[in-house]
Amino acid sequence: MPTPPLVYSPAKYGWRLIERTTPPKRTAAERVADFREIYANFDEATVKAQARRCIQCPEPLCAQGCPLANRIPEWIGLAAQGEFLEAAAVSRATSNMPEICSRVCPQERLCEGSCILNARSDPVSIGAIERFINEYAFRHDTTEVIQAAPNGHRVAVIGSGPGGLACADELAKRGYAVTVFESQLIPGGLLVNGIPSFKLEKGIVERRIDLLAKRGVVFRLGEQVGRDVSFAELCRSHDAVFLGFGAQQPKPADVPGANAGGVLPALPFLIQKNVHSALVDLPPVDVKGKRVAVLGGGDTAMDCLRTALRAGAARAVCLYRRDLANMPGSRKEYANAVEEGAEFEFLTNPTEIIAGANGDVASVRCVRMELGAADASGRRKPRPVAGSEFQVAVDIVLVAYGFDPVPIPKDSEFAVVATNEWGGVIVDEQQMTSVPGVFAGGDSVRGPSLVVHAVRDARKAAEAIDRFVASRTAVR
Numbered sequence: 001m002p003t004p005p006l007v008y009s010p011a012k013y014g015w016r017l018i019e020r021t022t023p024p025k026r027t028a029a030e031r032v033a034d035f036r037e038i039y040a041n042f043d044e045a046t047v048k049a050q051a052r053r054c055i056q057c058p059e060p061l062c063a064q065g066c067p068l069a070n071r072i073p074e075w076i077g078l079a080a081q082g083e084f085l086e087a088a089a090v091s092r093a094t095s096n097m098p099e100i101c102s103r104v105c106p107q108e109r110l111c112e113g114s115c116i117l118n119a120r121s122d123p124v125s126i127g128a129i130e131r132f133i134n135e136y137a138f139r140h141d142t143t144e145v146i147q148a149a150p151n152g153h154r155v156a157v158i159g160s161g162p163g164g165l166a167c168a169d170e171l172a173k174r175g176y177a178v179t180v181f182e183s184q185l186i187p188g189g190l191l192v193n194g195i196p197s198f199k200l201e202k203g204i205v206e207r208r209i210d211l212l213a214k215r216g217v218v219f220r221l222g223e224q225v226g227r228d229v230s231f232a233e234l235c236r237s238h239d240a241v242f243l244g245f246g247a248q249q250p251k252p253a254d255v256p257g258a259n260a261g262g263v264l265p266a267l268p269f270l271i272q273k274n275v276h277s278a279l280v281d282l283p284p285v286d287v288k289g290k291r292v293a294v295l296g297g298g299d300t301a302m303d304c305l306r307t308a309l310r311a312g313a314a315r316a317v318c319l320y321r322r323d324l325a326n327m328p329g330s331r332k333e334y335a336n337a338v339e340e341g342a343e344f345e346f347l348t349n350p351t352e353i354i355a356g357a358n359g360d361v362a363s364v365r366c367v368r369m370e371l372g373a374a375d376a377s378g379r380r381k382p383r384p385v386a387g388s389e390f391q392v393a394v395d396i397v398l399v400a401y402g403f404d405p406v407p408i409p410k411d412s413e414f415a416v417v418a419t420n421e422w423g424g425v426i427v428d429e430q431q432m433t434s435v436p437g438v439f440a441g442g443d444s445v446r447g448p449s450l451v452v453h454a455v456r457d458a459r460k461a462a463e464a465i466d467r468f469v470a471s472r473t474a475v476r
Contacts, residue, residue, distance in 0.1 A: 014052035020122035021050055023131075028339040032309050035197040035273075037103075038336065042125075044082070047132045050125045051080035057116055062126060065114025067452045068101075068459075070094045072111060072126055079129055088137035091130055096166040096455055097208055099138070100191065102131035103200050104451050106299075106330045138207065145214040151175035153239040153469050158225050161189025163442030163454035164244035165212060170462030172215040180217060181234075183224035186275065189246055190443075191451070193271040196303050198310070199333075202274075231413035239472070240437045240465045243417070243425060244458065247443035251401040253295060257353035258399075261360035266300050266400035273307050287396055288312035293364055295319055295350055296400035297327040302334060304398045305342040316342050317392065321349040321369050321382045345392070347371075349384065353397060363391045403448045422447070430464035431457060439465055 024040040031038045042050065054076045062072045071090050078087035091098045107113070107127040115123035155171050157164045160182040168178045186192055188205045213219065225231050234241055250265035252258060264285060272282045292308040294301045297320035308316040318337075320327060323346045327334070338344070347369040356362035368388035371380035405423040408414045418426045418434035424447055425433055425440040432439050441457025443449060 015055060015117050015121050015124075018049050018053050020053065020125055021046060022125060023128045028341070031198065032306075032340050035310055037201050038198050039103075041135055042128055042132045044084075047079055047084075047129055048082055051076045051129055053117070054080070054124045055116070061114040061116050062111040062124070066111045067450070067456045068094050070098075070111070070130075075133060076124065076126070076129060079133055084133050084136040085140060087133040091134060092137075096169045096459065097162065097451075098130055099134040099204060100162070100200060100208065101452050101455070102127050102134065103204070104191075104195060106332070106450070108331055110452070145211055147214070147216045148173055148175040150177065153177070153473075154179070154237070155240045155242065155465060156181060156234045156238040157242045157244060158234075159189060159244035159246060159444075160184075160187035160209075160219065161244055161246050161442065161454065162191055162451045163246075163444075163458040164189065164242065165191075165208065166455040166458035167242045167244060167439075167441070167462050167465075168217045169212055169215070170459055171465065172212065172217050174462070174466055176239075178217045179238075180219045181223050181225050181229065182219060182221050185222050187219050187221060189244075193275050194267060194300075194303075196270065196274055196307050198306065199303070226413045235435070235438065239469045240439060242458070242461055242465065243433070243438065243440035243444055244442050244454070245406075245444050247403045247405040247424075247448050249404045249406045249423075250399060251404060253350070253353065253397070253399045253401070255350055255352055257355060257361075260353050260355035260397075261358070262395060263353055263361055263397045263399065266294075266296070266304050266398050267403070269398055270300070270303055270307060273311055285396070286311075289314050290395035291315045291317075291393060292396045292398060293317050293319055293350075293392060293394040294398045294400055296402065297322065298329050298400065298402060299333055300402070301400035302329045302337050302342075304400050305337050306333075306340055308396075308398070309340050309342065313396075317394075318342065318344045319348045319350050319364065319366060319392065320344065320346055322379070323347055323371065326371070326379050347382065349382065351389075354391070361394060361397050363393045364397060365389060365391050403443070405444050405447065430467075431461035432464060432468070437468060 026038050056073050060073045063069055075087040075090040111126045112123040117123050154177045157168045157180045160180050168180050171178050187209050191205045223229055268282050269285050272285055287308050292313045294304045301318055305316045348366050349369050350364050350366050352365040353361055354363045368385040369382040370385050372383045375381045407423045416435055420426055425444050427433055427440050427445050431441050439461040441461045442454030
């Protein structure tokens with residue numbers, strides 16, 4: 001039976017009396033000079049006021065819009081009363097990394113986008129309240145770090161991105177001895193090397209990983225399963241295995257001239273600017289004083305634009321074939337990018353990358369687009385406008401068309417795990433792969449998606465692992 005939401009008074013009409021407030025944000029001129037987070041936390045008075053805007057719906061749409069079904073009205077009700085530690089405890093009950101999700105989730109498409117107040121006013125500032133109460137809990141040192149009693153079972157987690165960390169966390173709480181295998185020298189996966197610090201500072205992720213270590217989770221860094229340690233041996237020596245290695249194979253530009261010098265995939269560029277150079281084996285990308293074009297309209301494209309500006313680019317322009325209404329990237333991130341000086345050429349489709357005499361990119365040939373009928377996904381399909389070709393002079397092109405799961409080679413130990421036509425790991429309703437005892441979730445299964453989706457998959461997989469191990473133990 002779910003816990004009924006707290007009721008406080010006078011909340012019913014708070015949304016009429018109190019305007020929605022967003023967290024304090026540093027000026028664009030200040031924030032493009034560094035990679036620090038651009039938002040600050042609310043103060044206590046503001047949090048309580050913003051929480052009082054919630055009308056405590058009997059069937060909260062915000063919780064339905066949250067992939068984790070977070071108990072949002074309950075912790076908002078507690079925050080409205082100033083019970084911040086209690087609110088944070090409720091938040092942690094359904095999320096393994098609420099201080100991270102509150103920073104990187106596109107709330108306008110999830111909880112806040114589902115808020116019933118959208119019909120009459122602005123939604124409750126759910127993400128900012130979630131961030132505040134969890135940071136408050138960290139400041140007051142009330143986060144749970146007690147190790148569970150060992151249950152005698154072992155689980156290997158491959159990959160330390162959000163899915164791997166969430167699965168390890170859930171299993172550690174159940175008493176499992178969990179070992180996380182990470183091929184990189186630093187744990188965190190996408191959270192560290194894919195998301196820029198101006199959205200999620202590295203210390204926030206390090207703090208979460210430290211918590212897992214205190215719970216008994218062991219991290220083996222710089223170890224690639226299949227190269228440094230056998231996948232088959234992991235399966236033999238552990239009661240279950242969770243695959244959380246993400247999807248990091250970039251989609252190509254797929255236009256003539258894409259092999260010109262200075263045409264680069266987005267992720268290596270972001271990693272090289274995000275992570276200390278001694279920890280990654282990537283060639284440096286110098287964009288200082290250069291004209292940078294970013295191809296694509298998702299959050300990775302926004303990250304590339306904003307990172308290029310911080311790295312000193314003379315110009316950072318996004319070339320995107322649909323309009324703003326059909327752009328998949330977060331509207332908040334788009335607005336931040338514009339404030340910081342990024343330019344956008346909508347309804348613009350790159351058709352060729354033109355190299356100069358030295359072989360390096362000199363310009364991108366484009367054609368203007370118009371939107372026709374909707375495609376299978378419901379988005380209007382772009383089509384070229386005859387005679388509208390033009391060129392954009394550039395020095396660097398960053399391709400941010402998205403990612404696919406890295407294909408599993410046929411001679412790899414992982415080839416025993418069934419995949420679909422685009423390389424995604426196939427799982428059943430319990431997140432189990434074709435190999436009994438091997439589970440998977442996140443981007444390796446669904447393709448590039450949200451952090452919160454990876455966390456949801458991982459939590460589901462952890463529950464299924466617990467049942468799987470219990471069933472095997474019962475028949476011994």
